[in-house]
Amino acid sequence: MSAADIQAETSQYCTFKIGTQLYGIRLREIKEVCQNVHLTPIHLSSRFVTGCMNLRGKIHLILDLPVMLGRAKEPIQSENRVIILRDAIGEAFGIKVDEIIGVRDGADSSTQLINPQSGDEPLNEHIHKDLVYGVCKLQSEILLILNAHLFLDFI
Amino acid sequence: MDKKQFAADLIEIYAAEARDHLEETERLVTELDPNGDYAKTIDRIFRMMHSVKGGAFATSLNNLGKVAHGVESILELIRDKTLKPSAELNPVLLEAVDLMIAMITDQENYGEKTGIDDVLAKIQTVLPTSKTDSTAKGAAGTSGEDSLGYEIFYREPVAAEPVQASAAPTPQPPAPRAETAAPPAVNEERLHATEPAPVVHNTAAPKDNLPPAAKGPSTIRINVDMLDNLMRLAGELVLIRNQFKLLPKENIQARANAQRLDVITTEIQSQIVEARLQPLSNILSKIPRLVRDLGRKLDKKIEVVISGEQVELDKTILETLTDPILHMIRNCCDHGIEVEDERLEKGKPATGKITIHAYHEGGLIHISMRDDGRGMSPQAIRKKAIANELRAPHEINAMTDAQVLDLIFIPGFSTAASVTSVSGRGVGMDVVKTSIEKLGGAVEVSSTLHVGTEIILHLPLPLAIIPCLIIRCGGDRYAIPQVNVIELVFVDPKTVGQRLENLGHQEVFHIRGHFLPVVRLRSVMQLPDASDGAVSFLAVLRAGTRWFGLIFDEVAGTEEIVVSAMHNKMKGISVYSGATVMGDGRVALILDALGIMEYSGLHTFDNGTGFIRTQKRAKLNETSLLLFKMGNSEQFAIRKIDIKRVVELDLGSIHEVGNDRFYTVDGVSIQVFGQKYLREYDPAESHRTYLIILKQGEERVGIACSYLTDIGDFVLDLTPERTKDRGIDASILVNEVLTLLIDAPSLVATHGEGL
Numbered sequence: 001m002s003a004a005d006i007q008a009e010t011s012q013y014c015t016f017k018i019g020t021q022l023y024g025i026r027l028r029e030i031k032e033v034c035q036n037v038h039l040t041p042i043h044l045s046s047r048f049v050t051g052c053m054n055l056r057g058k059i060h061l062i063l064d065l066p067v068m069l070g071r072a073k074e075p076i077q078s079e080n081r082v083i084i085l086r087d088a089i090g091e092a093f094g095i096k097v098d099e100i101i102g103v104r105d106g107a108d109s110s111t112q113l114i115n116p117q118s119g120d121e122p123l124n125e126h127i128h129k130d131l132v133y134g135v136c137k138l139q140s141e142i143l144l145i146l147n148a149h150l151f152l153d154f155i
Numbered sequence: 156m157d158k159k160q161f162a163a164d165l166i167e168i169y170a171a172e173a174r175d176h177l178e179e180t181e182r183l184v185t186e187l188d189p190n191g192d193y194a195k196t197i198d199r200i201f202r203m204m205h206s207v208k209g210g211a212f213a214t215s216l217n218n219l220g221k222v223a224h225g226v227e228s229i230l231e232l233i234r235d236k237t238l239k240p241s242a243e244l245n246p247v248l249l250e251a252v253d254l255m256i257a258m259i260t261d262q263e264n265y266g267e268k269t270g271i272d273d274v275l276a277k278i279q280t281v282l283p284t285s286k287t288d289s290t291a292k293g294a295a296g297t298s299g300e301d302s303l304g305y306e307i308f309y310r311e312p313v314a315a316e317p318v319q320a321s322a323a324p325t326p327q328p329p330a331p332r333a334e335t336a337a338p339p340a341v342n343e344e345r346l347h348a349t350e351p352a353p354v355v356h357n358t359a360a361p362k363d364n365l366p367p368a369a370k371g372p373s374t375i376r377i378n379v380d381m382l383d384n385l386m387r388l389a390g391e392l393v394l395i396r397n398q399f400k401l402l403p404k405e406n407i408q409a410r411a412n413a414q415r416l417d418v419i420t421t422e423i424q425s426q427i428v429e430a431r432l433q434p435l436s437n438i439l440s441k442i443p444r445l446v447r448d449l450g451r452k453l454d455k456k457i458e459v460v461i462s463g464e465q466v467e468l469d470k471t472i473l474e475t476l477t478d479p480i481l482h483m484i485r486n487c488c489d490h491g492i493e494v495e496d497e498r499l500e501k502g503k504p505a506t507g508k509i510t511i512h513a514y515h516e517g518g519l520i521h522i523s524m525r526d527d528g529r530g531m532s533p534q535a536i537r538k539k540a541i542a543n544e545l546r547a548p549h550e551i552n553a554m555t556d557a558q559v560l561d562l563i564f565i566p567g568f569s570t571a572a573s574v575t576s577v578s579g580r581g582v583g584m585d586v587v588k589t590s591i592e593k594l595g596g597a598v599e600v601s602s603t604l605h606v607g608t609e610i611i612l613h614l615p616l617p618l619a620i621i622p623c624l625i626i627r628c629g630g631d632r633y634a635i636p637q638v639n640v641i642e643l644v645f646v647d648p649k650t651v652g653q654r655l656e657n658l659g660h661q662e663v664f665h666i667r668g669h670f671l672p673v674v675r676l677r678s679v680m681q682l683p684d685a686s687d688g689a690v691s692f693l694a695v696l697r698a699g700t701r702w703f704g705l706i707f708d709e710v711a712g713t714e715e716i717v718v719s720a721m722h723n724k725m726k727g728i729s730v731y732s733g734a735t736v737m738g739d740g741r742v743a744l745i746l747d748a749l750g751i752m753e754y755s756g757l758h759t760f761d762n763g764t765g766f767i768r769t770q771k772r773a774k775l776n777e778t779s780l781l782l783f784k785m786g787n788s789e790q791f792a793i794r795k796i797d798i799k800r801v802v803e804l805d806l807g808s809i810h811e812v813g814n815d816r817f818y819t820v821d822g823v824s825i826q827v828f829g830q831k832y833l834r835e836y837d838p839a840e841s842h843r844t845y846l847i848i849l850k851q852g853e854e855r856v857g858i859a860c861s862y863l864t865d866i867g868d869f870v871l872d873l874t875p876e877r878t879k880d881r882g883i884d885a886s887i888l889v890n891e892v893l894t895l896l897i898d899a900p901s902l903v904a905t906h907g908e909g910l
Contacts, residue, residue, distance in 0.1 A: 040742040041631060043680035044728050052722065052744075054736045057391050061722040092722060155724045 013104050013136070014083070015143060016097040018066050022143050024136070027103060029148045031084045034094075037062075039076055047073060048154045050096045053082065058092060060084060065095040068131065068154055090152040104138060162214070169210045170259050171376070173219075176203040177256045184248050185444045189240045193233075201230045207255070218266050219258050225278040226251045237283060247277050379470070382430055389420070389427050390717035396420045397714070397738035428469070435513050435522070436464035438477050442484055446509065449488040456506040457492050459484075463513035466520060472594050472614060476522075479587040483524055483610055484509065486583065491528030491608055501605060503527060519596075519638070525609040531602040533559045543568065560600050564588040592749060597700045613700075621718060623735075624694065625711040625743065629682040632743040633707075634716055634735055639748040641695040641702060643710065657779070657796040661757070664693060664704045671695065673704035674755045679730060698748035703757055705748075714738070718745065730754050780896075782864040782889060783847065785829050790864060790894045792887065797899035799850040804859055806844055815906075818846060818857070828907030829859035849899050856903055865890075882907065 013024030014033075039051035039062055050064040062082055067073050076096060084094035134145035180200050187193055204227045211220035229248060232238040254274050258266020399413035439461050450457040468476070492498075492507030499505055510525045533556040540562045541548050551559070562568060566585040591598050591612055602608040615638050623634035624643070644666065646654065654665040655673070663670040673693065677684055693704045716735040725731070729750035737743050779795035802820055809818050809827060816827040825848055848857040869889050882902030883895050 038741045040734075040744065042725060042728070042731070042744065043631075043682070044730060045725060049725075052725075052734060052742050054740055054742050057394055057736060059719050059722070059734050059736065059742055061724060093724075152724060 013143065013145065015101045015104050016081070016083070017099045017101055018069055018097060019071060022101060022138075022141050023065075023069075023097075023132075023146055024104060024143050025083075025146050025148045029086055029089050031086045033100060034082045034084065035080075036078065037076075037082050039082075039096075046155045050076065053094075055084065061093040063093065063095045063151055063154065065097050065151075068151070085148055085151070089148045093152060095151060104136075104143060166214050166216070166265065169214050170262075170265060173207045173210060174256070174259050176207050177252055177259060179203065181249065181252045181256065181444070182440050184245060184252060185447065187240045187245055187248075193240060197230055197233050201227065201234060204230060216258075216265050216267060218269060218271050219255060222251055222255050222258070222271050222274060225275055226255075229278060229281060232282065238281070244281055247281050250274055251278060382427070385427050386431070389424050392420045392423065393715065393717050394736055394738075398740070401738050429467075431470045432467035433470050433473050434464060435466045435468060435473070437473060438480055439464040439511060439513075441481070442511065445481065445484060446488060449485065453488060453494075455488065455492055455494055457488055457509060458506050459509040459511065461511045463511075463522075466513040466515065468520060468614065475590055475594055476612075476614075479590050480522070480524075480612075482583050482587060487524065487526045487528065487608070491526045491530075493529050497529075520614045522612040522614070523609060524611075525607060527607040530604040530606050530608050531560060531563070531600075532604050536560065536562050539568065540565075557601070560602055563600065564598070599700060622713060622715050623745070625714050625737075626676075626692070626694070626707045627709045627711050628676045628707040629680055631680075632711055632737065632741070633676075634714070634743050634745045635694065635696065635705075635748070636732075636745065637713070639696050639698065641697050644693045644695065644704075646691060646693055666695075666704075671702065671704045672757050673706055674751055674757060676705055676707040676751075679751060679754060696748045696751075698752045701752065703748075703752055705751065716743075716745075778869060779867070780869050780889070781847065781866045782894065783845070783858075783860040784862040784864060785858075785860045790889070790892050791858075791860070791897055792869075792889060792894045793847065793849075793858070793897040793899065795866070797849055797897075798847055800848045801863070802846050802848065804844040804846040806859075820846070820848065820857075823855060826856045826907075827859050828856060828902065849903065856907070858897075858902075858907070 012027040014027050014030050015022055015024040017023070034053075034055065037053045039053050041051040042049055042061075048063055048068050050062045052059050052061050054060075064073060079099050080096055081100045082094050082096050083100075131146050131150055132144045133147040136143040136145060180203055183196050183200050187196060204223055208220050208223035208227055211217070211223055226248060229238065229244070233240065238244060251274050254269070254271065255266070258269050261269070396413070396416050399409070399416060442461065443459055446457050446459045449455075487509055492509070493501070493503075495505045498507065508527050511523070512525075513520065513522045515521075536559050537551050537554075540546055540551055540559075545562060545565050545568060551562075563584050564587075568584065588598050591614070594614060596612060596614040599611045599613065600608070601611075622637045624637060624640050626633050626635065644664075646664075656663055656665065656670075661672050662675075664673045665671075675684070691708065692710055693706050696703055696705050714737070716737070718733045719735060720726075720733055721728075721731055730747055731744045732747035732750065733745040734742055735745060780792045781795055781798060781801075782790055782792050784790055800820075804818060804827075809816050811817075817824045818827050819825070825846065827846065845860050845863060846857040847860060848855075882898055882905050884898035884901075885896050887894050887896050
């Protein structure tokens with residue numbers, strides 16, 4: 001996708017906070033959002049896995065997005081949410097995020113594709129670099145757009 | 156739907172049915188005994204062949220049709236007693252049937268491109284030459300097409316009226332007996348239909364109208380996917396039922412409903428599970444043929460007796476079993492059964508016998524394959540195992556003959572003097588064992604030299620909804636399939652110290668006179684030990700034929716659960732075999748006994764029960780010791796089982812209270828022994844110091860040392876020292892160095908004065 005494409009894109013993003021940074025993934029990649037879920041830990045799995053949960057009888061694998069973005073592992077709290085992603089992104093899985101902010105429209109702001117190879121990348125974490133594929137400058141803050149397709153590749 | 160799609164679908168339906176017929180025919184022909192009563196069998200085969208033939212021509216599979224017709228001709232002649240099954244005739248029949256099976260399995264062309272002339276020629280040689288109306292070429296006296304322009308494939312005498320009465324030519328069912336002398340009225344079957352429409356009807360009709368037709372069970376073909384779906388839905392039903400079970404007891408009406416729901420759900424469950432069951436005969440029926448062929452090929456006389464083939468197994472288990480079982484039969488024929496001369500020399504009957512017996516017992520299905528062949532030689536196996544470096548020589552010599560037999564399951568093992576084309580490549584038995592274990596089963600082998608060998612497969616009953624033991628560990632719940640649980644042991648915290656020991660590098664539990672290797676589930680899950688270190692529950696688990704103990708926090712009950720597969724990305728973690736949604740909606744992971752055992756690198760000592768019998772003796776000969784030095788003084792040794800931990804010691808952090816010295820480790824104050832050494836300690840020396848923390852009940856003591864020399868198993872040659880009361884057990888020679896062996900209990904009792 002060229003930078004121009006992104007700018008022309010009218011997709012909406014579901015935005016959420018990880019720490020103090022605002023991130024987002026495209027709305028159409030999301031199946032649903034859950035709260036107050038019980039996660040069963042899967043010991044011996046990679047640190048990027050928070051655990052698994054039951055969603056209407058089907059067991060979903062939930063990844064720890066904060067850890068994937070280089071933060072410390074933390075137990076799930078009441079304001080955390082779990083975003084379940086569509087089957088096209090990956091089967092029966094979702095991500096844990098700290099706090100959902102809301103839906104933002106990418107059309108009325110300037111969005112720029114980040115070249116992961118560029119040297120002036122302010123974020124050092126290798127993992128982080130791969131996941132962020134766009135930056136959107138909103139009115140009062142920066143929104144980092146994540147590439148949901150890469151989530152499952154972490155484990 | 157377009158014509159092409161319709162035709163393709165039709166062929167598929169026909170092919171499935173034809174295949175069933177052909178496989179059954181193969182089985183029946185194999186068993187065809189010229190001296191027995193084969194009339195009914197021939198009838199049966201004839202009907203099936205006819206059906207196959209009709210359908211073949213109707214779907215334009217002419218090659219197949221021609222071969223079927225040839226077989227039918229032979230059968231016809233057998234039916235009217237012109238021919239008899241014989242050693243010359245049967246193989247021809249079999250070859251033709253085999254060819255047809257190969258053709259029908261060819262899903263691209265269904266045999267249209269296959270060469271059939273060879274087989275047709277062979278059929279011709281078997282047929283008596285004077286009869287020609289049964290050949291594909293036409294009626295008696297005429298050849299090729301008749302005046303109406305149709306190729307005639309079948310003739311039968313029919314009275315004139317029905318033919319005239321019927322407006323259109325309808326296919327007539329063949330009469331039980333076909334007259335060869337052709338009367339005037341001839342009915343031709345229009346088998347070269349271009350419109351496929353009436354076909355399916357054709358193949359079905361003859362069966363219904365035949366008088367002697369045995370009424371088989373009415374069956375219906377359904378897609379396996381549909382069954383899997385039903386299974387899944389039944390599983391969801393179980394989930395809802397489980398949730399009902401959680402309702403408070405006061406709500407009587409709801410509870411009553413829940414109970415009824417329970418009964419019905421269980422029934423639906425078992426019916427669906429049953430639907431997926433297929434009889435073992437699906438595999439076992441292939442064996443007689445296999446054995447006959449091998450017998451001929453290897454020039455041995457072998458017979459096989461099968462019982463229990465009606466035992467049913469889940470479809471997927473059955474499919475996985477086919478290759479292992481056939482492999483073992485091949486092995487048996489190739490290596491087990493001796494040639495005739497050898498057998499007669501040994502006083503055995505000339506014909507080798509393989510007995511296969513399948514039965515239910517103890518919640519499992521057992522399949523036993525026994526032969527009266529030459530048996531397996533423990534000596535030869537030992538030699539081979541050592542030669543192939545599969546185990547160290549001293550390990551092999553320590554094994555009993557029975558244990559040695561299990562070595563054949565190790566990859567790369569083969570005692571065949573030469574690799575034959577039949578077996579002996581050494582890749583078989585380990586694959587067999589792995590396949591069976593993957594299904595949750597086990598393989599057992601026993602043998603007596605010159606007498607015979609028996610291999611028994613143990614298999615679990617159908618999966619998907621299984622009863623489990625629910626346990627808690629570290630705050631999480633886990634499910635262990637009941638089929639893996641032998642017993643639960645509650646360990647009294649007061650006596651646990653005596654029953655749980657270290658034997659070599661393995662923690663073991665003393666139970667009824669045996670030592671059971673144990674695994675702490677907390678360590679497997681990489682969780683810290685329980686805060687009070689108490690062991691409360693131990694489950695004796697079975698993985699395959701090996702047993703071990705699992706220590707966990709508490710029992711949460713038993714439950715019938717629906718098994719869900721682990722997420723694809725998690726499948727690599729061997730300790731879990733799946734996951735399930737519990738009654739409260741939360742997920743619990745299902746533990747895999749074999750996975751836990753392998754993950755922990757568990758050392759089991761006996762294939763039968765996992766109990767250690769010989770280790771008690773070994774204890775006297777070899778002991779695990781830690782050798783260390785304190786400063787420049789003598790070398791000391793302490794038994795590994797007396798050691799709790801070894802930590803680095805920061806001499807500057809030792810604080811003194813009166814004459815005693817203490818050091819804090821993880822917030823706990825440990826009394827430090829080794830006063831003599833500590834007094835001599837020279838701060839200028841820059842080596843490290845260590846604290847060996849002892850495991851002595853409630854005491855928190857440790858020994859300071861400067862140098863950890865070695866750790867390992869040593870043969871102790873004890874010369875008891877008089878100084879035992881001061882903490883030294885004996886002075887011993889370890890690797891020719893005089894070493895003082897510490898007796899931990901007395902050392903603690905005497906406050907480490909001996910040091």
